[in-house]
Amino acid sequence: MYDLLPPTAAFGAAPHPCATGHIADLVEHINDLPDAEASALLATLPAERAVELFDSPELNRAGGLLLSLPAPAATALLAGMSADRAADVLRLLGRDTQATLLRPLEPEPAGALKRLLAWPEHSAGSLMTTEFVSLPSTVTVAEALAHIRAVERTRETIYALYLLDPRSQALVRTISLRRLIMGEPGDRVLDLALPRPPVTVSAETDRTDVARLFARHDLLAVPVVDARGHVLGIVTVDDVIDAIVDQGTEDTHRFGGMEAVDKPYLRIGFGEMLRKRAGWLCVLFLSEMLTASAMQHFEAELEKAIVLTLFIPLIMSSGGNSGSQATSLLIRALALGQVKLGDWWRVALRELPTGLALGAILGVLGMGRIALWQQLGIYDYGEHWVLVALTVGLGLIGIVLFGSMAGSMLPFLLKRVGFDPASASAPFVATLVDVTGLVIYFSVALAVLRGTLL
Known part of the structure; x- marks a missing residue:
């Protein structure tokens, strides 16, 4: 300070x-x-x-x-x-x-x-402070403590100290204040430091990667160094926590289908609220128009088998829900570094049987519901009700499988082309699966009900 x-x-x-x-x-x-x-x-x-x-x-x-x-x-x-x-x-x-x-x-x-x-926004350079304690690697414990007393009020933290080469000024070691005060006044500080290279980041490192580094090494601060090893500043744990909160807020807004907002809700102006939300809503609305186009394509089938329309909301919501689940899991896994861009094929191999199993579970529930309503006389699905139930069951399997695959692959695709995976919002995934789900549903209906209702 x-x-x-x-x-x-x-x-x-x-x-x-x-x-x-x-x-x-x-x-x-x-x-x-x-x-x-x-x-x-x-x-x-x-x-x-x-x-x-x-x-x-x-x-x-x-x-x-x-x-x-x-x-x-x-x-x-x-x-x-x-x-x-x-x-x-x-x-x-x-x-x-x-x-x-x-x-x-x-x-x-x-x-x-x-x-x-x-420094670019969201980089380590934008998070760092230049107010840190650095010492020549040749100083003793007594000299180091005297220096800390002299500069303590002007430093953001004194709990991590940075030992520099007296000639090149490059970072040599990092030592904690706890380890320093355990030494005798005449001991060399360098001899008390742990004999391992310090954990560092470059100024261009993304804040998400910095946060992962803090979690992996249980750090209180990490030095930001240039190509020659000179310390440009340090990133402290409180700044990382603030960055994580900001990132989480941005991702939550994007995943909900709107632009990120950096103000408290009650302080967002009416015009700004419209700007942040209207764009995404218009994109989603235009995308949903494809749903009407898909239904128009199957207009003749709908006229012949009106009963199929009863299950359109069920089919569309199930596919969107499965896609949103997969997207949520993968965005989180990518953010935490649990999966890398090259792991897409491993994720696909996991989601394929998972989507089939989930689809089968919902398919059995859907068929059971139709059978129960038919037998109890709650609703008459016609003489071919068994085929209608089979259509719904097979349609759910295909749609939930597609939703799981699309929802899990979309974050990888966005990251590959340089976009934030969180842009794969739940509404966006649901819209994508809605349109495709109708095509899958009516294609199954044509195959199962041909010669009967169709």
């Missing part, structure tokens, strides 16, 4: 009661206030409290609140925030606004923020 804010400085003269207490409560309170009241409350906070507030990722409208402050206060606030969080807030603003806010800053913090803003 760049300590440009004096400890007793304040944005206003009459601090609000929320100026003390848990920061999480203050964040929640400000998030619930209208824009004007939130800005007014922010102006009453002491400088250190305002920095603490903006350092919280849970604060909504951070960019707008920053712009509501006078220019000197906004600049001082940016200087006092942790570098990675300040960069996150600046990303919410336009480039011209970013330049205006960065211009008054001193060269060191301004340069650090510009470097962080230059």
